[in-house]
Amino acid sequence: MSSLCLQRLQEERKKWRKDHPFGFWAKPTKNSDGSLNMQRWDAGIPGKENTIWGQGCFPITIEYPNDYPSKPPKVKFPAGFYHPNVYPSGTICLSILNESQDWRPAITLKQIVLGIQSLLENPNPNSPAQEPAWRAFSRNIKEYETKVLEQARKYPK
Amino acid sequence: MTFNIDKELITLPIHQNTIKEYNEQLRYPPSMFNNNYNIDFKTQTKQLLETYIDCYIAGIVDLANSTSKINKLGGNYIKYLHIQYANNTVLKNKLEQFKTDYKNISKDISTDNLTLDYIVNDENYYFSQLLNNIVSTEGSSTSTDTDFNNYCKNLNDPLLKVFKCLPLLLKDPMCVLPDDEENNINNNDDDDVKVAGGTIELTCPITCRPYAYPMISRKCNHVFDKDGLTNYFQSNEDGNQIKCPQGACKAYLTMSDFIKDDIMDLRCKIYKNISKKNKLNKNNDNINDVIL
Ligand SMILES: [Zn+2]
Numbered sequence: 001m002s003s004l005c006l007q008r009l010q011e012e013r014k015k016w017r018k019d020h021p022f023g024f025w026a027k028p029t030k031n032s033d034g035s036l037n038m039q040r041w042d043a044g045i046p047g048k049e050n051t052i053w054g055q056g057c058f059p060i061t062i063e064y065p066n067d068y069p070s071k072p073p074k075v076k077f078p079a080g081f082y083h084p085n086v087y088p089s090g091t092i093c094l095s096i097l098n099e100s101q102d103w104r105p106a107i108t109l110k111q112i113v114l115g116i117q118s119l120l121e122n123p124n125p126n127s128p129a130q131e132p133a134w135r136a137f138s139r140n141i142k143e144y145e146t147k148v149l150e151q152a153r154k155y156p157k
Numbered sequence: 158m159t160f161n162i163d164k165e166l167i168t169l170p171i172h173q174n175t176i177k178e179y180n181e182q183l184r185y186p187p188s189m190f191n192n193n194y195n196i197d198f199k200t201q202t203k204q205l206l207e208t209y210i211d212c213y214i215a216g217i218v219d220l221a222n223s224t225s226k227i228n229k230l231g232g233n234y235i236k237y238l239h240i241q242y243a244n245n246t247v248l249k250n251k252l253e254q255f256k257t258d259y260k261n262i263s264k265d266i267s268t269d270n271l272t273l274d275y276i277v278n279d280e281n282y283y284f285s286q287l288l289n290n291i292v293s294t295e296g297s298s299t300s301t302d303t304d305f306n307n308y309c310k311n312l313n314d315p316l317l318k319v320f321k322c323l324p325l326l327l328k329d330p331m332c333v334l335p336d337d338e339e340n341n342i343n344n345n346d347d348d349d350v351k352v353a354g355g356t357i358e359l360t361c362p363i364t365c366r367p368y369a370y371p372m373i374s375r376k377c378n379h380v381f382d383k384d385g386l387t388n389y390f391q392s393n394e395d396g397n398q399i400k401c402p403q404g405a406c407k408a409y410l411t412m413s414d415f416i417k418d419d420i421m422d423l424r425c426k427i428y429k430n431i432s433k434k435n436k437l438n439k440n441n442d443n444i445n446d447v448i449l
Binding site for chain 2: 071104105
């Protein structure tokens, strides 16, 4: 791991502890020996109130590569997560998380989690990543909403 | 135009020759045909200013409560630029005059004859007359203060900028400078890039730490620490231009687009100094509390 990667992650952690958006949580995972693994974080994204996502707080994992922040972290929901822009593996398709698209070293954890929260209720029609949610979202909105509500109950706030 | 000779300069921990030379230049400002002083003058001014700032950081000089020292130094610098500018405009006017005069007499001379030999051995003394006119007349500068101000703006002189900003920064090192606002209007890619809640962040967006060596992009005015930038550009193996590290900025950059950001450097130094002082005061208060 480069020294910049570790240094930046320590600063991100400090900043997050000092101030983070309401309802969100994020922390580095622990290694088997109890020490902190700064390059792998767990976090929770609350659905926005008064939307079909509003009842849930959805878990993500954030993996920071060795050349972070030059390269973006890989952010995943649990495998099989129901959303048009989430791959079956759980990987999130979001432009600010894509190196060849809008990722920049100045993008913070706060911006990432807010970006994901906004993606939940505003799927991007230009980048379908899975068949079931995508099909329902574009052809059968009732079915889509039922599935989303069901999923939100699985991850209560 | 008269300069302010600052007697307090002698108290600065700087080589006395530098101060002597500086004062010497104030006594003999640049003339029309000898502008080459100004490089030295600029270097000297910069050196003196840096010494003042170093002394301020070291607690020897109290700049925050007496900006007059800075104003004297800066005032002289602006006057110097003004003289230089006035001389240049006079020369420009004279050149125009020469061109007009030449057009008038050139009817008599065919361009075939216009060799260096002809000019030197000029039997009709056309050129000597013209040159005489140019050199002997006082010449006039038609420039106004607005012209000079525009000239200063286009000059983009970092030293001039420091003089303008320093009094504001001494009061509040995180303040938004009028120029910053201008920059943001000119390239409104992302409004909240440099300005967050009316204050300037003194930490690098890449390293998220206080700046150690701030550098500014000449293309988009975004500021990053040298370490973060080096790392970012090293990750790009082919060495082509890559996107600015700032979110949503549309500029494509290489390391060579960055120069040291003197203003950010000043902000950090002053900020550090103020927090150091505040800490000291707090400690003193605590001691007083105990005594009371
Ligand atoms: Zn930029």
